[in-house]
Amino acid sequence: MKYIVALIAFFCSISANAQQKDEEVIQKIYSETLTHSKTYDWLRYLSKHIGARLSGSPEAAAAVEFTRQLMDTLALDRVYLQEVMVPHWVRGEKEYAAIINAKSIGTKQVNVCALGNAVGTGPAGLTAGIVEIKNFEELAKLGKKAISGKIVFFNRALSSTHFDTFEAYSGAVNQRSSGASEAAKYGAVGVVVRSMTTSLDDVPHTGALRYAADLPKLPAVAISTNDADLLSSLIKGQTDLQFHFRTHCQILPDVRSYNVVGEIKGSQHPEEIIVVGGHLDSWDLGEGAHDDGAGCVQAIEVLRVMKSLGIKPKRTIRAVMFMNEENGLRGGTKYAELAAKEGNKHIVAIESDRGGFTPREFSADTTPEKLAKMAAWIPLLKPYGISDIGAGEGGADIGPLKPLGTALMEFVPDPQRYFDVHHTAEDTFEKVNKRELELGAGAMTALVYLLAEYGL
Amino acid sequence: MKYIVALIAFFCSISANAQQKDEEVIQKIYSETLTHSKTYDWLRYLSKHIGARLSGSPEAAAAVEFTRQLMDTLALDRVYLQEVMVPHWVRGEKEYAAIINAKSIGTKQVNVCALGNAVGTGPAGLTAGIVEIKNFEELAKLGKKAISGKIVFFNRALSSTHFDTFEAYSGAVNQRSSGASEAAKYGAVGVVVRSMTTSLDDVPHTGALRYAADLPKLPAVAISTNDADLLSSLIKGQTDLQFHFRTHCQILPDVRSYNVVGEIKGSQHPEEIIVVGGHLDSWDLGEGAHDDGAGCVQAIEVLRVMKSLGIKPKRTIRAVMFMNEENGLRGGTKYAELAAKEGNKHIVAIESDRGGFTPREFSADTTPEKLAKMAAWIPLLKPYGISDIGAGEGGADIGPLKPLGTALMEFVPDPQRYFDVHHTAEDTFEKVNKRELELGAGAMTALVYLLAEYGL
Structure with missing residues (x-):
């Protein structure tokens, strides 16, 4: 009995010591990032100097080179590129759209932007009657007779009553991602989608759509929430209302691009890999500051802090800047394909x-x-x-890593302001707060440290 | 035994029912405030139309009248004013300050603002040698010989390594509140204080100082953090550096003002009072949007949501707009004085x-x-x-209520951005996010509902 008690006391003291050591390391991690981090400066460069960097754009190539060079200064064990062919969608000339009602308001210009991956209307644009729809069931119920030859206006608002705005987004985003092909089933000629935000403002939000392979590809735009409300109020009781929009987007041939990877080799279990990452591409509006310049510089900061504090992680840590999250996920898919081949875990x-x-x-x-195991931390x-x-x-x-048995995790910061700027011209460096950005980097570094120390 | 089991089951079912009811009510509270709140519009009026509202100013009087009229529209049981005499400090003409070094930089203008309650320098301003100090111990050690006839520059920065920026503020704010009188002990002629923020920028932060009764009252300004760093770098090794500042502030006679109170009477325990409040006065720079227009409109929203949802609180709820938090606390003191007399609890x-x-x-x-009891909620x-x-x-x-045995509580929102704008020209309506403001109102309403339902 005495031995058992002594043994328990011994293990408790080990565990208490380990906890104290972890507390100290984590405190050092936060101190380091909150006082010496360059994440805010890195993000300024990515946002203000390089700017928007849609897959296939010259700016995306610049972002690859910038983050590669940046990681090259950190004395990592390895910095390398993973080649990947990415789609190259371009917006072209700025879009134009208007509500047309000869009888009352005449022509009222509204704020729209083409949805990513969408085909353009051509220079003459598209003019047709417009039908407001809240969901796909309503669309099906109306059917070909009501929809054929019309522009479909998907106007289901994000619910503002969720604390988590991502839930609100999930409840509405199928209008943007699948609305064009759903409408095509019933002979529609174009699609207008309410912007994916709980805010009421004049800023249209782009984002990817996916065309079904076997249906006509309809031109599609997002309309600002204020203009969606205006359009909806004008539609009520006016069967002769028309909508016009012109978009000049097109899909060009695929372009050679890269994921950018920086690595610190594990000191005890180098074959166990911990990935921390964000995506380097962004939509072509704004500067891709929150989405996802922030995630990229935070991932790089994880490595910088480890090196700067002289932490030798037991397991291998990789910071990965994924290419093409926004309109193809080719970078994430390529990473997982190579991960499956490399034989590490x-x-x-x-x-x-x-x-x-x-x-x-x-x-x-x-x-x-x-x-x-993680909840205990x-x-x-x-x-x-x-x-x-x-x-x-x-x-x-990181989704494509799932078949490899990888635990998939997401950093969850406060979600209230994200959809104010998401996929818009408002996603600029000025919208990012320095301390908030650095605390995110600290959180990721602390978690990665624990994962590297104890595995999963 | 059977009875006991039955009794336990009965009480458990009551408790489960109560919890389900509370969940439903709280869900309704959030839905109401996130969809129908006017807090953001109220705050816009208070910030953009009325603007800065230091105690004794015409704008403070406008804010009293605005919130009184606003609460009058809510069909409350009672809306009333509590008269209180408040101090009337005015900044006067904009401040000027410069570092003077004939040998190298010549005259370099820097960004300062007078500290609240400070005396002015008079139109000629004050010019003297300058001594940098980190804390009062260092000041005492240097003593009269080094300090007499000099301007003391308090330059202890807020630590950026705390998650809670209020801890950082607490660790530095004595320089602002007591620095002038501490320096006066050793014969200093004026005081310059590093602004109370973790940000590095060009914006000076005002805030109250308190003069000790028995010491000379020194003019005092806050300097922006960028200029504090500049000044500090110039001081090093240059014994002939001089500093000049001119401030035109003065203390005018006290002014009649008011706390504004709105009340819903408790249906079962009207004699038990729950106070929810913010302060109506603000510093004269900026618009007092975060500090503390936000708290005022949230407190009013608590009452509006109760009325709008038809909740009849069992205990009495009062929304109190306190006057003069920033430079005197006369409103809070007056409220507690009247509370002690009224005989309610x-x-x-x-x-x-x-x-x-x-x-x-x-x-x-x-x-x-x-x-x-509250943690269980x-x-x-x-x-x-x-x-x-x-x-x-x-x-x-609410501090002065403590002797009455009142539980004192504070709403604690995310603290990262507060000291970017606190007491500055940057504390404007545009810095407040609508959803964040509304969620705060929801949190306060939900807590007040539980307190009104179950007491303490």
Whole structure:
């Protein structure tokens, strides 16, 4: 009995010592990033100097080179590119759209932008009657007779009553991603989608659509929420209302591009890989500051802090700048394809792609056992604003790693302001707060440190 | 035994029913405020139309009248004013300050603002040698010989390594509040204080100082953090550096002003009072949007939501707009004085004075028993981003209620951006996010509902 008690006391003291050491390391991590981080300067460069960087654009190539050179200064074990062919959609000349009602308002210009991957209308534009729809069931019910030859206006607003705006987004985004092909089933000629935001303003939000292979490809635009409300009010009771829009977008041949990877080799288990990443491409409006310049510089900061503090992680850590999250996911797919071949074990991948806001949680798509192991770390992270590690989603880019048994995780910052700027001209550097960005980097570094120390 | 089991089952079912009812009510509260709130419009009026409203100013009088009229539209049981005489400090003409070094840079203008309650320099201004000091111990060590006839430059920066920026503020603010009198002890002629922010920028932050009664009153200004760093770098090794500043502030006779109170009478325990409030006055720079227009409109929203949902609170709820938090606390003191006389029991007071940011917690200065009772409500609030009700501070205005045994509570939103704008020209309406403001109102309404339902 005495031995058992002594043994328990011994293991408790080991565990208490380990906890104290972890507390100290995590405190150092936050101090380092909150006082010496260059993430804000890196993001300024990516946002203000390079700017919007849609896949296939010269700016996307610049972003690849910038982050490669940046990681080359950090004395990592390896910095390399993963070649990947990406789609090359271009918006072309600025869009124009108007509500036409000869009887009352005449022609009223409204704020729109083409949806990503959409075909253009050609220079003459498209003019047709317009039908307002809330969901696909209503569309099906109206059927060909009401829809054929018309422009379909998808106007289901994001619910503002969720604390988590991503839930609101999930409840509305199928209008944008699938609305064009759904409308095509019933002979529509074009699509207008209410912008994906809870805000009421004049800013249209772009984002990807996917055409079904076997249906006509309809031109499609997003309309600002204020103009969606105006359009909706004008439609009521006016059967002769027409809508006109001109878009000049087109899909050009695929372009050679790259994921950018920086790596610190694990000191004890180099074959166990921890990925931390964001996506380097952004939509062509704005500067891709929150989406997802923030995630990229945070991932690089994880490596910089490790090196700067002289932490030798037991497992291998890779910061990955994925290419083409926004309109193809080719970078994430390519990464997983190469990961499957390399023979190492990707134990966990963490994505930061919800903006550079104050940390709140991490979510994880993994087994209950692994989740429980990580949940035990919450007390270490709580002093820095992380209140939970719960079951949830991983990010888009790391999704293709799932078949490898990789635990998929997402950094979950405060979600209130993200959809004010998401996929718009408003997603600029000025919308990112320095401390919030750095705290996100701190949270990711702290979690990666624990994962590297204890595995999963 | 059977009876006991039946009894336990009965009480459990009551408790489960109560919890379900509370969940439903709280869900309705959030839905109401996130879809029908006018808090953002109210704040726009207070910030953009009325603007800065320092105690004693015409704008402070306008704010009293605006909030009184606003609450009059809400069909409350009572809306009334509490008369209180407030100090009337005025800044006067814009300040000027410069570093003077004939040998190298010549005259370099820097960004300053007078500290609140400070005396002015007079039109000729003040020119003297300058000594940089980090803390009062260093000041004492240098003593009269080094300090006499000099301007003291307090340059202890806020630590950026705390998650909670209010801790950083607490660790530095004595330089602003007491620095002038501390320096006066050693014969200094003026004081320059580094602005109370972790940001590096060109914006000076005002805020109150308190003069000791028995010491000379020195003119005092805050200098922007960028200029503080510049000044510090120039001081090093240059004994002949001089500093000049001119301030035109003065203290005018006290002015009659008011706290504004709106009340819904409790249906079962009208004698138990729950106070929810913010302060109506603001500094004269900026628009007092985060500090503390946000807290005022949130407190009013608590009453509006109750009325709008038809909730009849069991205990009396008062929304109080306190006057003169910034430079005198006369409103809070007056409220407590009247509360002591009225014979009702103030069970709890909640202040919102940390900006209109996303909710994170409530803190409470009360007994462990009452804290434990409230902590049991956390699961009801967690879906809306409130992760804790912990021991901590109440707000300044409600502090004087402490001798009445009132539990003092503070709404604790995310603290990262507050000190970017606190007490500056940057504290404008545009810095407040609509959803963040509304979620704060929802959090306060939900907590007040539970307190009104169950008491403390």
